[in-house]
Amino acid sequence: MNRPDLSVVERAGGASLPAALALTSLSTFAAMLAYSGPLGNAATITTALGAASGTTMWILSAMSTGLAVSLLPAGALADQLGRRKVFELGACVFAIGSAVCATATTATQFVIGRLVAGAGAAGVIATGLGLVAAVNSGPGARSAAASWWGASMGLGIALGPLLTGAFDLADLWRAPYWLLAAAGVGIAAAARRCYPETAADPDRSLDLVGAALLTTGLGLLLVALIEARRGGLALALACAGGAVIALLAFAISQLRSRSPMVEFALFRRGDFAAATVAAAITGAGVIALMSFACTFLVTSMGMSTFAAGAAMGLWSGSSAVSAVLSRRLVARLTGTVQLAIGLAATGAGLLLLAGLEPGASVARLVPGLLVAGVATGVLNAGLGRQATATVPPERAAVGVGMNNTTRYLGASIGVAVIGVVASAPRGDIVAQMSGWNHVAVLAGAVSLFGAAAVLVLPRLGTSG
Numbered sequence: 485m486n487r488p489d490l491s492v493v494e495r496a497g498g499a500s501l502p503a504a505l506a507l508t509s510l511s512t513f514a515a516m517l518a519y520s521g522p523l524g525n526a527a528t529i530t531t532a533l534g535a536a537s538g539t540t541m542w543i544l545s546a547m548s549t550g551l552a553v554s555l556l557p558a559g560a561l562a563d564q565l566g567r568r569k570v571f572e573l574g575a576c577v578f579a580i581g582s583a584v585c586a587t588a589t590t591a592t593q594f595v596i597g598r599l600v601a602g603a604g605a606a607g608v609i610a611t612g613l614g615l616v617a618a619v620n621s622g623p624g625a626r627s628a629a630a631s632w633w634g635a636s637m638g639l640g641i642a643l644g645p646l647l648t649g650a651f652d653l654a655d656l657w658r659a660p661y662w663l664l665a666a667a668g669v670g671i672a673a674a675a676r677r678c679y680p681e682t683a684a685d686p687d688r689s690l691d692l693v694g695a696a697l698l699t700t701g702l703g704l705l706l707v708a709l710i711e712a713r714r715g716g717l718a719l720a721l722a723c724a725g726g727a728v729i730a731l732l733a734f735a736i737s738q739l740r741s742r743s744p745m746v747e748f749a750l751f752r753r754g755d756f757a758a759a760t761v762a763a764a765i766t767g768a769g770v771i772a773l774m775s776f777a778c779t780f781l782v783t784s785m786g787m788s789t790f791a792a793g794a795a796m797g798l799w800s801g802s803s804a805v806s807a808v809l810s811r812r813l814v815a816r817l818t819g820t821v822q823l824a825i826g827l828a829a830t831g832a833g834l835l836l837l838a839g840l841e842p843g844a845s846v847a848r849l850v851p852g853l854l855v856a857g858v859a860t861g862v863l864n865a866g867l868g869r870q871a872t873a874t875v876p877p878e879r880a881a882v883g884v885g886m887n888n889t890t891r892y893l894g895a896s897i898g899v900a901v902i903g904v905v906a907s908a909p910r911g912d913i914v915a916q917m918s919g920w921n922h923v924a925v926l927a928g929a930v931s932l933f934g935a936a937a938v939l940v941l942p943r944l945g946t947s948g
Contacts, residue, residue: 500678504619505629507671507678508612509636511575514667515605516640517647518582519547520800521660522598523778524645524793525652532657535591538714544775545710545896546595550581550602551609552892553702557695558603559610559885560745564690567611567618567881568681572672574607579668586661597661604668609888613872614880615679627811627869634807634864638857642800645778645793653790694737694745701730702893709900746886750875754942755820756883759870761941762823763887764894765934766867770830770860771891772898773837773927774799776906784916785846795846799857806861819870824938826863830856831931838924842913852924867891902927 522529522544530540562570581601588594616629651659708723738744750756774796781792817825833856837849867887875883905926906919 503678511608513636513640520641520644521648524649533591546598547602549706550599554603554606555889556885558607559881562881571611575672577604582665610885630868631811633868635804638804642797649790691745697734756874758938758941763891767891767894768898769927769931771895798853802857803861806858807865822866827935829859831928834928
């Protein structure tokens with residue numbers, strides 16, 4: 485059979501494909517729900533915790549920072565010690581971080597909780613697709629897993645701001661974090677029934693030095709980007725310098741290590757390089773612009789946070805639907821072609837968002853949001869597909885970790901650039917609209933460039 489029916493239970497070590505796929509989708513959904521939640525009520529949290537206005541940037545960015553610095557180490561750890569162990573640990577850490585947020589009395593405690601939740605979510609995201617592959621590694625099952633994974637990602641991003649905005653109306657901003665904590669506990673408990681454990685690799689040792697250098701380097705880089713947006717240029721430059729040193733040391737350590745966390749030889753594979761570039765462009769383009777869009781809709785178009793979240797749901801909700809429906813449409817396409825089509829169509833949708841004038845209504849954005857949303861669903865499914873297809877089976881978690889790390893790094897860089905390009909005086913609607921138009925064109929152009937690069941890279945590298 486070319487495409488297995490998911491209603492048929494396929495077992496490996498007592499685990500079924502539908503159960504494994506459902507838990508992977510649910511855990512990804514919960515992680516993205518937590519990731520996007522503060523977009524709907526960051527102002528409420530800032531006020532409730534008595535935080536300075538500049539702290540809002542950390543409230544919004546802390547979880548993505550935790551994710552970015554933890555994804556690749558979590559993937560390497562999972563491939564060496566067993567993916568289910570890391571998945572369970574990640575779900576528990578996610579629950580703890582969410583509980584810290586729910587009980588926060590200061591902005592510092594809330595930010596720490598978000599960092600911890602991000603690190604926990606990294607363990608879940610890096611291992612989920614690999615655990616599904618351990619149940620059934622056939623191309624049909626892999627395509628289904630990638631589609632549902634992409635759909636759960638889009639749906640989580642869509643509902644996160646709506647969930648927090650709805651609880652805000654009842655003055656219950658802490659409630660979503662208690663729900664996420666409970667979800668983390670439930671996901672950890674379900675893992676043993678839904679997944680088989682993957683074998684540890686006795687020939688590989690844990691690269692603690694590499695993990696420390698990578699975490700330090702990425703952490704300093706993200707702090708530099710956040711502080712640059714807040715105006716702390718001295719600290720940003722110091723952190724950027726430290727990041728360069730740590731990442732160079734990481735690269736050297738990987739070249740000299742017998743069990744490197746990142747095998748640079750993988751980048752000689754054209755399809756792996758293309759998937760990595762596509763992930764980075766996805767973050768720097770569509771995710772970065774949509775992260776800024778909520779703020780723009782509230783401050784420049786006068787919408788409430790709940791209404792802005794609902795508008796953004798057009799993008800993320802349509803991406804969730806298209807990720808599932810696209811599985812049959814792209815079954816005959818290679819993964820690289822799927823990524824290129826997704827990036828090109830996403831770029832076209834982002835360009836449709838440009839051209840706003842003062843007094844424009846949100847209806848003007850609907851076509852672009854829908855086109856970009858449908859294309860993002862195809863793109864997310866393609867990224868999930870290629871994250872495991874472009875690496876050896878025993879390195880699946882590292883493949884997913886690398887793919888998602890570059891996505892969140894791209895998003896962090898893109899958000900910083902968009903924040904600078906779109907900056908405009910408060911109250912100057914003409915300048916704010918002009919700034920939006922510029923960044924929409926920039927994000928669209930970046931996506932189109934990415935589509936071209938994805939098509940070229942496989943021709944320059946090996947086929948694996």
